Amino acid sequence: MVRPSNWMNLPTKLISPTGKQVVFVTNNSTKSRADYRKKLEGLGIPSTVEEIFSSSYSASIYISRILQLPENKRKVYVIGETGIEQELGSENVKFIGGTDPAYRRDITPEDYKRIAAGDESLLDPEVGVVLVGLDFHFNYLKMALAYHYVKRGAVFLATNIDSTLPNSGTLFPGAGSMSAPLIMMLGQEPVALGKPSQAMMDSVEGKFKFDRSRTCMVGDRVNTDIRFGLEGKLGGTLGVLTGVSSKEEFVSGEIRPHAYLDKLSDLLDSE
Known part of the structure; x- marks a missing residue:
């Protein structure tokens, strides 16, 4: 398994001729799997939509196939971008919020009154899930609505933290910066469906039927990618110094990969 950004500028001969199955795992919820396939294609990296596992897809699967919601509570209130909307749509899950311009505004004095009164024009009674991902238009109104939906019994989920x-x-x-204020207000952690959550690992394993002992997680962030592989008891974890974490973190941090490289293409030099 690999974080997609770590494959940039990597010769494709490292991927396809090995006969190894590659799964691209990403916490980026702003893009759908189809969007990611196009991105990888633009980098000259062969892939299919089915080989990509995003946090937005993981959350959509969890909502549609695992959560047992009442018939009248199956709508999702989304804080996030189009990637979440597209993946929810692929699972035929109804949603509100997200990129809807009606939510991209300042809260008004009248909004406070309507929310407090449970006005159904603002608080949809069919919402049974609040799903929080990265939202480039996050605001007070979206946060207030999410808070009141959860207080009214909606399941609190996050694509990743x-x-x-x-x-x-x-x-x-x-x-995680979108979820943080809600966690503070609610005194409640969301169920996170991205790395390092083992709910995501279980979903990936359920789909691809791989042997964990013969699987390596490749990534550049210790608290998501490497932790994901270690807690999932994969056979190996490989850190790459092309992203967030430093060499010092890989060598002496609390969470350490089994091995690390300056860049993934260094594997070619070892042939």
Whole structure:
């Protein structure tokens, strides 16, 4: 299993001729599996949609196939982007929120009153799940609605709880930053469906039927990728210094991979 960003600029001969099954596992919920396949294709990396396992897909599977929701509580309130919406749609799960422009506004004094009164024009009575992912238009209104849905009994889920997002050589708020205020308000942790959650590992194993003892997790972040592999009792974990974690973390941190490389293409030099 591998984090998709670690395959950038990697010769395809390291992937296909080995006869090994490759699964691309990502916590990025803003893109669907189809979006990721296009991205990998643009990098010259062969893949199919079925070889990609995203946190948005993992959450959609969990909602549609594992959660036992009442008939009248099967709608999902989404904090997130189109990747979540597309994957929920692929599982025929109804949802509100997400990229709907109606939620991309400031809260008003009237909103407070309507939410407090349980006005169904703001609080949909069919919502049984709140799903939180990375949302580039996160605001107070979205947060307030999510809080009240959970207080009314909705299941609290998160695509992933990454605190930060690497971009342009630095870090920005990650999906966990969307969940954090809700956790503080509710005094409740969400069920997380991305790395390092073993719910995601179980889902991947259920789909691909692999032997954990003969599987290696490749990634650049110790608290998600490497922890995912270690807690999943995979045969190996391989850290790469092309992303978030440093060599010092790989060598002497609390969570350490079995081995590490400067970049994944270094494997070619060992042939």
